[in-house]
Amino acid sequence: MSKLGAAPTLDDVAKMAGVSTATVSRCLNSPNRVVKATRERVQSAVDALGYTPNFAAQVMAAKRTFTIGAIIPTMENAIFARGLQAFQEELHQHGYTLLVSSSAYKPDIEEEQIRTLAARGADGLLLIGHDRDPKIYEFLDRRNIPTLVAWSFAPDAPVPSIGFDNRAAMCALANRVIAMGHTHLGVISGVSAGNDRARLRIEGVKDATRQNGLDVSDLTIIETPYEIECGAQAFSQLIGQASRPTAILCGNDVLAVGALRRAQEIGLRVPKDVSITGFDDIELARIVSPALTTVHVPHREMGRKAALQLVEMVEKQVTDQGEQLDTSIIEGQSLGPPGKT
Amino acid sequence: MSKLGAAPTLDDVAKMAGVSTATVSRCLNSPNRVVKATRERVQSAVDALGYTPNFAAQVMAAKRTFTIGAIIPTMENAIFARGLQAFQEELHQHGYTLLVSSSAYKPDIEEEQIRTLAARGADGLLLIGHDRDPKIYEFLDRRNIPTLVAWSFAPDAPVPSIGFDNRAAMCALANRVIAMGHTHLGVISGVSAGNDRARLRIEGVKDATRQNGLDVSDLTIIETPYEIECGAQAFSQLIGQASRPTAILCGNDVLAVGALRRAQEIGLRVPKDVSITGFDDIELARIVSPALTTVHVPHREMGRKAALQLVEMVEKQVTDQGEQLDTSIIEGQSLGPPGKT
């Protein structure tokens, strides 16, 4: 009998079933290589003992973890929730377990998490966005850890990506806003340092501004963390300006909801007095009223495809370029023509 | 030189620094047991090689993972996000890593996740709510894995818990509703099977009903998954009844938001035509308008305290009973006196 409190080992099972550890291992991992009678004997020993394989030992011996790591910027809001859920489900289908951690949008924390996941033997890694220290890519490369980026597609980046064109998507939305007649645009963006999604979305607004012959320097851009309250504050700041914008494009739905709430608090009607747009099309966008006009991102598709590709990278050692997904504009009621002031 | 693509090992570092592996290990784990000169030599070898300890090997040898597992019912909405975040932060302070997985409110998935986390050598486990197969508690006990329950306090449960009194909290809210003059109450609850929080919240409503001399059998209770859309559907169902309730108590804010949205869709004014209350006080509750009247749960405090206690259980092998936290009622604008019909 093994020590109290100690988990039963392969050896315990082997002894009880009267076979070698190799046979037990085979019963568990390639049952067809073992004759039925033995298999059943082993199985009942496993059941009787309540045996569960020791993961660390398995990893050491097999050098595979069937674990995929993902590091997302935040779990606090729902931005990544749906995509990650789909990612997880698809991985599960293929026998992989997902390990998630969040970096709080901090590059150094992200780096630490990457090292941790590498040390834990993740067979592959999912990261969000391309912007990070090149050393990290070197590390991943040296360690031979297949890595995929999501939420941002860039064909020429150091690692393949499954995502969309943040710049073009935001540009399309800004064009729509301008077509409505708005000439004074405000932007509430996430912090763009180390965040290509935020950076490219800003660029998208600038593109649209230029394309329509408006002055880019008229654009007021505020960068702030992706939190509802921050969106509200930025809104106040924007609206308090001398030349107040008639439409405010937000870097994501969370900021937009903050802006929307503040607008309502100070008695501005949306979209009559001011238009507000979001980005991401998370559930929140449809719950608030007026519902947000926003950019729909195919979260579930992205998550699923990322899982498929990453598994392929892990198992086949191949690396294709990734895939660009399409976004679309969701018409809510938060965007309308500018009111006459 | 080690094989390409293979991570450098302790041995590589030892060779490069000209010391034994034991010394390298000590440099990393108890630096003060090694003289400065050696320590520096080892450190530069570590840096040069980009060495990261192999987690699985560490675990095997040391039988400690400094990992805590948590299994929450869902990551899809924000119910557990804030508490878990605080839990994670506090664990990090103490040098522990958090591994999260979600069970989608399914007992069998939860059980599988528990076994997985045990196999991965989690030093301790955080579970949500007490209701589960006794075999699981036996398993945990046999394996000697310290386990703590959160989100529900029950002094006499098989494992200690840090949480609040779901029943009393809901009862207090229901009393408030009844005091407003409502006599026809509807309840939209989460699925109560295997979910003590949901079950106790229903009991709380019943308690208040009885305390006020109302008829418990008049209460219409609908159980439905915790999703916005489900809340909306349940609302329709409740409102379509012969004796339509004037106040609807929801099992959580997510359901309440769904109900609220449906109310607005079908042209009912809240709270004039119908009152709606939530539970949990997640961010969402304050974003919708009217803001929800709901039960505030001290998520961050709960998360932090759970971490502290679990670490203590892991390190000191002691188990105290846990702690009951207080909830309070948040006054939104979704509860008002019944309109005269």
Added chain:
DNA sequence: ATCAAAAATGCAAGCGCTTACATATCTGCT
């Protein structure tokens, strides 16, 4: 200078599993 005690380092035995290889057992033929 000497030596005991303290401090630093090395040695080597596992931790629980997988897997290449060796060995034993079972087929179905002749």
Added chain:
DNA sequence: AGCAGATATGTAAGCGCTTGCATTTTTGAT
């Protein structure tokens, strides 16, 4: 019955690390 080939099982060598114990070096007091 006897044998080759297939099939089933056993043997044992690691995987990379920690740690108790043995050994060497340093320290400081005499």
